[in-house]
Amino acid sequence: MKLKTMRRDWDSRVFDTINITCLSIILIVILVPLWNVVISSFSSSKALAEGGFIFWPSELSLENYRAVFRDNSIGQSFFISIAKTAIGVVTHVLFCAMVAYGLSKNNVRGRKFYVTMGVITMFFSGGMIPTYLLIKSLGLLNSFWVYIIPALLSFYDVIILMNFFRNVPSSLEESAKIDGAGDWRVFLSIFIPLSMPAMATIAMFNGVSQWNDFMTTKLYITNEALYPLQMKLYEIIVQSQTQSMQNIGGSVIIETTTKGVQLATIVITTLPIVVIYPLLQRYFISGMMLGAVKE
Amino acid sequence: MSKASGYISEKPSVGHRIKQFFVDFVRQWEIQSMIWPGVIFMFIFCYIPIYGLTIAFKRYTVIDRIDSAPWVALENFEIILSDKFFWESVVNTLGISFLKLAIGFIVPIILAIMIYEVSLSGFKKFVQTISYLPHFLSWIVLGGMLINWFATTGLFNELLLALGIIDEPRNILLDPDKYWWIATLSDIWKEAGWGTILYLAVMAKIDPTYYEAAKIDGANRLKQIWHITIPNMKLMISLNLILTISGLLGSNLDQTLVLMNSQNREKAEVINSYVYRMGMTQGDFSYATAVGLGVSIVSVILLVSANAVTKRLNDNQSVL
Numbered sequence: 001m002k003l004k005t006m007r008r009d010w011d012s013r014v015f016d017t018i019n020i021t022c023l024s025i026i027l028i029v030i031l032v033p034l035w036n037v038v039i040s041s042f043s044s045s046k047a048l049a050e051g052g053f054i055f056w057p058s059e060l061s062l063e064n065y066r067a068v069f070r071d072n073s074i075g076q077s078f079f080i081s082i083a084k085t086a087i088g089v090v091t092h093v094l095f096c097a098m099v100a101y102g103l104s105k106n107n108v109r110g111r112k113f114y115v116t117m118g119v120i121t122m123f124f125s126g127g128m129i130p131t132y133l134l135i136k137s138l139g140l141l142n143s144f145w146v147y148i149i150p151a152l153l154s155f156y157d158v159i160i161l162m163n164f165f166r167n168v169p170s171s172l173e174e175s176a177k178i179d180g181a182g183d184w185r186v187f188l189s190i191f192i193p194l195s196m197p198a199m200a201t202i203a204m205f206n207g208v209s210q211w212n213d214f215m216t217t218k219l220y221i222t223n224e225a226l227y228p229l230q231m232k233l234y235e236i237i238v239q240s241q242t243q244s245m246q247n248i249g250g251s252v253i254i255e256t257t258t259k260g261v262q263l264a265t266i267v268i269t270t271l272p273i274v275v276i277y278p279l280l281q282r283y284f285i286s287g288m289m290l291g292a293v294k295e
Numbered sequence: 296m297s298k299a300s301g302y303i304s305e306k307p308s309v310g311h312r313i314k315q316f317f318v319d320f321v322r323q324w325e326i327q328s329m330i331w332p333g334v335i336f337m338f339i340f341c342y343i344p345i346y347g348l349t350i351a352f353k354r355y356t357v358i359d360r361i362d363s364a365p366w367v368a369l370e371n372f373e374i375i376l377s378d379k380f381f382w383e384s385v386v387n388t389l390g391i392s393f394l395k396l397a398i399g400f401i402v403p404i405i406l407a408i409m410i411y412e413v414s415l416s417g418f419k420k421f422v423q424t425i426s427y428l429p430h431f432l433s434w435i436v437l438g439g440m441l442i443n444w445f446a447t448t449g450l451f452n453e454l455l456l457a458l459g460i461i462d463e464p465r466n467i468l469l470d471p472d473k474y475w476w477i478a479t480l481s482d483i484w485k486e487a488g489w490g491t492i493l494y495l496a497v498m499a500k501i502d503p504t505y506y507e508a509a510k511i512d513g514a515n516r517l518k519q520i521w522h523i524t525i526p527n528m529k530l531m532i533s534l535n536l537i538l539t540i541s542g543l544l545g546s547n548l549d550q551t552l553v554l555m556n557s558q559n560r561e562k563a564e565v566i567n568s569y570v571y572r573m574g575m576t577q578g579d580f581s582y583a584t585a586v587g588l589g590v591s592i593v594s595v596i597l598l599v600s601a602n603a604v605t606k607r608l609n610d611n612q613s614v615l
Contacts, residue, residue, distance in 0.1 A: 015516040019412055023422050026406070030425055030484070036450045037440050051448025054457075099333030102326050109319045114330055121337055126344020127587040129574045133361065134344050153336045183325035212433035214549060219575065230435045234553065237439050241556055259443065266439045273431050280431070281424065284492060 041065075041263035048260055064260035068268065073224065074232060078268075081211060081228040084147040088210040089203050095152045097199060100161035101187045118155040128219070135220055142223045147216055157202050164198040165191060201283040208280070211273065229269045236262050351585040357578065364581075371585035381586060384569040385544075387475070387562055392543045394479040400539055402483055403490030404532065408520055410491060411498045423495075426488025434485075438553030441481055442468060468554065471562040478550060478563070490535075497531045498524060533605040541598030544590050566590055 036054055041064055043057030050058065068074050103114060125131070131150075140146040168191060176186050192199075214230035221227065227235070240258035307315070320327060347361055351371055355364040375381055406426070413419040429437070444450045445468045452464035467473045505523045514522065546565035555563040564572075566586065574583030 011515045015412070016414070019409055020415075020418065023409055023413065023418075027422060027425055030429060030488075033440065033444055033450060034428075037443060040443065049448070051453060054450055054453055095332070095336075098329045102329035102333075105326055107323075108326055108330070109316055109323060110327075114334060117334065117337055121341040124345060125341065126347050127584065127591065128570055129580050129584045129587065130344035130347025130350065131340075132575070133347055133350075133580070134340070138339075150340055153333055153340075155337070158333070183329070187329070208431055212431075212435075214433065214435050218552070230433055233439060234435050237435070237442060237553060241442065259446070262439055263443060266436055266443075270432060270436050274428075277428065277431065281427075284427065 037263060038267060041260070041267045043260075045260050064264040065268075067261050068264045073227075074229075074265070074268070076225060077227050077229045077232040080144075080226060081230070084144070084228060085207055085210040088148050088151055089207045091148055092152055092154070092157075092206050093199050093203050096154065096157045096202065097161050097192065097195070098187070099153065100158045101165055101183075101191055103158065104162045104165035118158060122155050132219060141220050142226065144226055146220045147210070147213075147228075150216075151206075151210070154206075157206070160202065161195065161198055164195050168194055204276075204280050204283045207276075208273065229265075233262075233265050233269050236265055348584060348588055350581050351588045353581055355581045357580070367581075371582050372589060374582065375586060375589060380564070381566075381569060383561065384564045384566050388544060388546045388565040388567075390475050391478045391546065391565065394475055395482055396539055396543070398479060399483045399487070399490075400536065402487045404494060404528070406487055407491035407494035407498065407528075408524055411495060411524065412516065412520070423488075423491075426491070428488070429485045430489035432485065434547065434549035435553055437481065437485055438550065441477070441554065445477075468556065469558040471559040474554075474559045474562040478547075478554065481554075482547065482550065493531055493535075494528055497528055501527045530609070533609055537598065537601045537605055540601040541594055543597060544594050 032054070039055065039057060040048065042060050042062070043053075044059040044061035044063060047053070047057035047059045047061075052058075102108060103111060103118075105111075108114075126134075135141060135146060135150065140149065172190055172194075173186050176190055181189075212230060214228075214234055217226070217228060217231040218234070221231070236258070240262055350361055350364065352366060352368060353361075353364040354367045354370070355361065410419060410422055410426075413422065432440075445466055446452070447464040447466055451467070452461070455461045456464065468477065501523065506519055509519050509523060544566060546567045548565075548567040548571065551563060551565050551568040552571075555568065570583045570587045570590075573579050573586065
C-alpha cells in the first residue's frame with residue numbers, strides 16, 4: 001500500500017514537471033516575439049539593417065521614435081483614437097443602459113415586440129455593402145461621428161445590463177417612487193450608481209474594440225485628418241510593403257527606416273492597451289460570465 | 296402582457312384592448328421614452344440595411360436609389376456560379392477555416408487543462424496573464440509584428456538560421472503556399488489563451504470530491520483528466536464547436552487585409568475580402584451583396600445542422 005502511494009506521488013510529480021515545462025515553453029513562444037518587437041523599435045537603423053539579433057540589438061537608439069514624432073499626423077491620429085474611444089465608450093454604455101433599463105420592467109407595453117426586434121439584430125445583419133450605402137445616405141462618410149453613432153447600441157450588451165438591473169432589489173425603486181421620483185430619476189440616481197460593475201465591464205470591452213477598430217475607418221473615412229492610430233499604422237505597413245517589394249535588391253536604407261517607423265508606431269499603438277491591461281484583467285471572468293448568461 | 300389587465304373578469308373586446316394599450320402606453324411615457332431611442336436606432340442601423348439586401352436581386356449602380364433600381368431576379372447569383380475568383384476565395388476560406396478548426400479548436404482545450412492542473416497559484420496567474428494578452432492586440436498591430444518577424448532580417452529567419460534549419464533567409468509571407476499556415480498559426484497565437492477562459496470557468500465548478508474519490512481508486516492524473524475533467528467540459532466544448540462550424544465560411548477580414556500582398560493573393564483572398572474588393576474597390580454593389588447574402592444563408596444552414604448533430608451526440612440536449 002505504501003509503495004503504491006509513493007509510486008502515485010512519483011507519477012504525479014512527473015506529470016507536474018512535464019506540464020510546467022510545456023507551459024514555460026508556451027510562455028516563451030508568446031513573450032520572445034513581443035520582446036523582439038519592442039527592442040527592435042529601440043534599435044538604430046544600422047542594427048535593423050544588419051539584423052542578426054533576437055534579444056538585444058548591436059546599437060540602441062531613439063531615432064525611430066524621433067522619426068515618428070517628426071510627422072505631426074501621428075499626434076493627430078493619437079488624438080482621434082483617444083477621442084473616439086472616450087466618447088464612444090461613454091455614449092455606448094449610457095445608451096445601452098437606458099434601453100436596458102426600460103426593457104427590464106416586465107409591465108412595459110410592447111416589451112415582447114421590442115425584445116424580439118432586438119434579438120433579431122443579434123443574428124441578422126445587412127452586411128458590408130448595404131450598411132455602407134446606409135452610412136453614405138446618412139451623410140456620415142468622412143465624419144467623426146461615424147465612429148460613435150453606428151456603435152451606440154449593441155443588443156448583446158443591452159441583454160447583459162437588463163439582466164443586471166433585474167437583480168437590483170425592487171424595494172429601492174419603490175421607496176424612491178413613493179418619494180415622488182419618476183422613472184428617469186430612479187434610473188439616473190439609483191440604477192446607474194448601483195450597476196457600475198456591470199457597466200465598467202462593458203465599458204472595458206467596448207473600449208478595447210473601439211481602440212482596435214480599423215474597419216470603420218477603412219470603409220467610411222478617406223480624410224486622413226480623421227485617421228485613428230490603427231489606420232495610420234495600416235497605411236505605414238502597406239506603404240513599406242509596396243516599397244520593399246519594389247526595392248528587392250535595391251536600396252536597403254529606405255526599407256529599414258520605414259521598418260523602424262513601423263516598429264515604433266506598433267509600440268505606440270499598443271502602449272495604451274498594455275497600460276490598462278492590469279485594470280482590464282479584473283473584468284475578464286465577470287465579463288465572460290455575464291456574456292454567457294442567456295436571457 | 297395580458298396579465299396586466301387580469302383584474303377584468305370577462306375577456307375584453309379587441310377595441311377595448313387597443314384602447315387600454317394606448318392608455319398604458321401614455322401612462323408609461325417615461326419608460327417608453329427610454330426604449331424608443333433604441334427602437335429607432337435598431338430600425339435605422341439594423342433593419343434598413345436588411346432591407347438593403349434586396350440590391351442582391353437588382354442591378355444597382357451608385358447613381359440609383361435602392362428602390363428605383365431594376366430587378367434582375369437571380370442574375371447576380373448566376374454570375375457567382377461561374378466566377379472563378381469567387382470559388383478560389385471559397386477554397387481559401389474553407390482551407391484556412393478547417394486548419395483553424397483542426398488545430399485552433401483543440402489547443403485552447405489542452406491549454407485550459409494544463410493551466411487547471413498547475414498547483415502553484417503564482418505561476419498559474421502568470422501564465423493566464425501572459426496568454427490572454429495577445430487577444431487585446433489588434434490584427435493591424437499583430438499583422439505589423441508578423442511582417443517584421445518574417446522579414447529576411449527578422450526574428451523568424453534569425454531563429455531558423457541559428458538552429459541550422461535553413462541556410463538562406465527567406466520571407467515566407469511572400470510564399471503563397473505558406474499563407475494558410477501563417478493565417479492559422481498566427482490566429483492560434485493570438486486567441487488560444489483567451490479561448491481558455493470559458494473552459495477554466497467551467498472547470499472551476501467541478502466538485503473536488505470527484506478527484507479525491509478517483510485518487511483513492513488509484514487513478515493517476517491523466518486518468519483523472521480523461522474521466523472527470525473532460526466529461527465535465529463536454530457541453531462547453533460542443534457549444535464552441537457549433538459556433539466554430541457555423542463560422543466556417545466567415546473569415547477574418549482584418550487579418551486578411553493586413554497580411555495579404557501581391558505575391559500571396561491567390562492563397563490569401565477569402566470570401567470577406569473578396570466581397571470587400573468587389574464592392575468597395577470595384578463598386579459592384581449588387582454583386583458583392585449577392586455574394587455576402589449567399590454566404591450568410593449557407594452559414595445559417597451550417598449552424599442549424601451542426602446544432603442538430605451535436606444535439607444527437609449530447610443525448611438530445613440542445614446547447615443552443
